[in-house]
Each structure stands twice: as structure tokens, then as C-alpha cells.
Amino acid sequence: MLIDLHTHSYPKSDDSFVAVDDLIDQAKACKLDGICLTDHDVFWTVDEIRELCRRHQFLVLPGCEINTDTGHALVFGLERYEFGLHKPPFLWEKVREKGGVIIAAHPYRRRFLEEPGREPQAREEMLERACADGFFQLCDAIEGINGRGTVLENKFAQDLGHRLGAKMTGGSDSHRAHQMGTAATRFEKKVTGLEDLIRELRAGRFRAEELAQQETAANSGSGT
Template identity: 30%
Template sequence: MTSRRTVTVDPHLHTVASYDGHTTPEQLLDTAERVGLDAVVVTDHDTVEGAHVAKTLAAGRDIVAVVGCEVSTADGHLLTIGVDDAPEPGRPLPATAQSVRDAGGLAVVPHPFQRSRHGARGDAIRAVDGIEVHNAHTVLNIRNSQARRFAVRHRHQMFGGSDAHRPENVGLAATEVPLSAGTELTEASLLRAMRNGGTAAVGRRTSAWQYVSKLFSNARHRTAALM
């Protein structure tokens, strides 16, 4: 049997490049290292500007930073992982996901079913690499449970992400990824391992105070999250 080791990545993170982000790329990396993450994916809303800054700053650090994006598709949000350019917003989710995969990246559906947070409906979730079954920004956990059931039923890979918009939430939830023993952790090996399967969602949820604070912040941008 091939020996394996597990690395931990937070694949859903925001910087100040997001309209609702309060974390600089340097703060994101500092916190990620402090809480013991092996890798991060920066997924700002419809931009890769902050992700490229983080990737540049990560050079020479003991952490891998991957460029990503939380793109606003016609059917809800979609995390793109490992693609250098932000996909065009407003296209159908399946077509966007397929274009990301054709470009060598991964497409993961964040906070599905949470329509007030632009989560995708089940009938729109096609041509993807995985489902976020543990989004840390929740209080009741209802939609996380629904997402997990959906992933099991349709045999999707499971991911966890903090959806952190502030430094203190980085790594609150994450994804464990199995790597073959002896494999160096790089962006390429991480993407390959996530694509091959065996991922697991781990972590906690935000406090009620943090949730309410984010709710009011989102309300100012007409994107209030109710669950």
C-alpha cells in the first residue's frame, strides 16, 4: 500500500481585493502560517488581483499560495482554483466550471443552496470537481448538512473552507488533502491531489457575533446572508 501524508488547505479566502474583504494578502499569509495551514487559495470576488499578490508574497515562505477566484455565475457563486485569470461573470455555472477545468483548474461550488448568499441550486451543479460541504460562515449549519447530503448522493468530492473576510477567520474551516509520501507540496501537486479525490472537510464555524457582523456588512452591499 502506498504511504500517504495529509496536507491542510483553506480553499476559500478573501483579501481587500474583494468588495467586502478586510484582510491584506500579507495578513492572510501570516495568519495561515500561524494556524498551521500548508496551503491557501485566494478567491476574491470576480478578481484575481489579491490572489496574485499573495502568491508573489508566498515565495520563500513555508506555505503554498494558489490563485483562485469566486466568480459570480448566472446560477450562483463558483470557486475557481489554479486558474490565473478571473472567468467572465454572468455565464451559466456548468459552462464556467467546464472552462475552468479545460484550463487545468478546479471548480468547486461554495455554500450551495444558500440562495441569499448566491449559492447555486442543485440543478445547476454540473461539471464541477467538488462541493463545499463545510462553510465556516454559518450559525445553524442547515445548508452545510444539505450540501454534504447532496455531495454524497451525487458522489462529489467534499471541501471545507473558511470563507474568511477577516484575518481572525483564516483557517477556521479547511480541506484535508492526501499526498503520496515523499511528494513535495507545490501548486501542481496540490491541484493534482485535489483532483484525484479523497479530500475531507474539517473545521469549526464562526461565532454568532462574527456572523451577525458579517450579515450587517453584507446588507450594505445588498448581499445579506441569512444562514
């Protein structure tokens, strides 16, 4: 199954330019099997997700992108935001209490700069610093392919994942309809709901897939 684990919709994400119904229609047009709604620091309710699945006859899964002090995290298993989730240890504790998972979103951010990163020694130093970042030890996987990342940024994320021995996911990070269908995660087994998703992520039965050539940073549009 091919599922986009990283999407944003308006108005729950105020930096998104696409309504959730249009986002789902685009996902279906891109031949995806499902999407996760990971709006910024806000959660979809069970009833909202159930209604979207019913209305579109399509797999829609709830998640959230949490902005932490050391990076953004895609979180599955929590139901609401509470103060303190911006602190990675507290976030990890709450997610573990619920049996959920944490994925480091676009891990190259704050850690990789393209211009100095083109020089091998500077890039190596950036990789070493990233590997020593305790944030990644709290994550179950890292996002190896982000649909809005550049080729160099995603290569850095993948090299980081290999060095950490981490499983890697893919997601479009779409904030506009046309950004859907750039990257997703291929699951070995069928996923029919959130419990299945969490089980398969924890089991590591997935891989990141690039679906379309990435846009340049200048054309990737707004959004975090």
C-alpha cells in the same frame, strides 16, 4: 496537508477587511499548511503569488471565486477573468480547456432557508430541488464546510454532497483575520503548487475538516 481553499483579501475583494499579508500571517498562526486566494472575479498573477510565497515562506495558491447565474464557484486553473464566465456552461468549458477544477462554494445559498428548513418535509423538498440543479453536475466537488456558514447550512451542504455522490471540501471563506482557522481541506498527499492542488482535487484525495466551532450567522461578518 491542511489547506484553506476559500479566502478573501482586501483590496482585490472589496468586501474583505484583511490585507493579504495579514491573512497569511493568521493562516500560519492557525497552523495551516497553505491557503488559496479566491478573491471575487479577479485573479492573482503568477508573479504576485510567487512573491507572496517567497516573502512569507508559506504555500499560497491562486484561485478565484466566480459569481455565476446559479451560484458561486471556486475555480482553480484559470489565469484571467473574461466576459461570460458568469454562465456556468461557459465557465465549465473554459476551466476544462485549461485542465482546471470547479468547486461549488457555499451550496446552501439560494437553496436552503433555515426557518422553513427546520421542518423535515420542507427541508427534504429543498434538498430535492438542489439535487436537480444542473449547476452541481458541472462541479468537481462541493464545499461541505464553509467557515461562515451556520451548523444547519453546512449540514444541508453535506447532505446535498452525499446525495450527489460528490467529494466535499472545506474553507473558511474568511473576509476578516479572525475568521481564518474555522475550516479547511485535508489532503492525503503533499501539495507544493497549483498543479499539485488540481491533481489532488481531481483525484479526490481530500476531505473537508471543521477546525473551530462555527460562529452564528449574526456574528460571521460581512462578505460574500
